[in-house]
Amino acid sequence: MMTNLFSSFDPSAIFSLSLNWLSSFLGFMFIPTMFWLIPSRWNYLWINIINTLHNEFKILINSPYKGTTLMFIALFSMILFNNFLGLFPYIFTSSSHLTMTLTLSLPLWLSFMLFGWINNTNHMFAHLVPQGAPNALLPFMVCIETISNIIRPSTLAVRLTANMIAGHLLLTLLGNTGPSMNLIMVNLLIFIQILLLLLESAVSMIQSYVFTVLSTLYSSEVI
Template identity: 65%
Template structure:
């Protein structure tokens, strides 16, 4: 029995006194298609097309010299995408809707980018604090604003993904809890609305994983 609406996002709820909710995060490794077949399946061909398209986009953002640098962002996109879709299935915990997972993705990557930029390209990082054409009187304020915007980047990445996943799931939960008190005609409309929302959530699952990976690659390209 749910104590409140947000209990569906509780990572501490357990089965047989074992915290098994986070195991759904690793189910994505069983869905990724393998390259061990002599004749590739349609799913494998589709996934290969997606990977090659993403690789071309990340290569444009990261530059021609970072050919293998897109692997980490493609892996990040894949993991978030599969976890978002797994959360749409019944009785599976949506780990990408929790800040513990999203912040653990965003914060280490941002810290590594900042360390690399300030240690290897210090002058380039200082130049980013003052945009070109800034008046002399506004330079101290621009340095402060750019510093704050850099510091809050991992938080905005984590909150954006978690908030978008929570919003749709919470709306589906709210509509689903009203089904037992509706008449037959209203129940049909409720089911139709639920199907539309589920379709929208599928699109959100793809878009949010893509946005997370693209923004992370943009932050990486700024320090290079």
């Protein structure tokens, strides 16, 4: 009970500990860890990965706007972490569902198309007609290029979803046959599962990289 006006500033004690003072450390949550913690080897590794991706995306995009690579690096990081989390037992693999992958690809493609058709209309029309195509095939080439542009978000989403589902299904199907096997076959099955898990780890990295690189290539066409 408050005895006077200033008693609201007294630290409350729980289990004989003044836990109110923990609020003094909440400010560290808003400061990047590199400024108040000694960077570990993982920090240096991740910084090197980000720098490598930045240099590569900068060449692919070739954009006059600064900071465009940050969006694609964040996209790569998000997909990579979700793919890796799905390899752990009893963790939902969100990147294996079209609900998430379409949520990532559709707004990206739509923003690229709107930016391109509003700001670079002639450039976008020129992309519909491949250079050196025969005049007789020009109507068909325009239709083919238009369809290929429209299905880009779905191909991005389905590619990531299918690759994540395939490996997980194979691991699950092989794992379910374990109780009906003898000891020798179980040991062989465990060895195969470990190899498949390593393969899925590589697929998780490769698919996040492929998704991001294709997104950067699509963005470079509208600038």
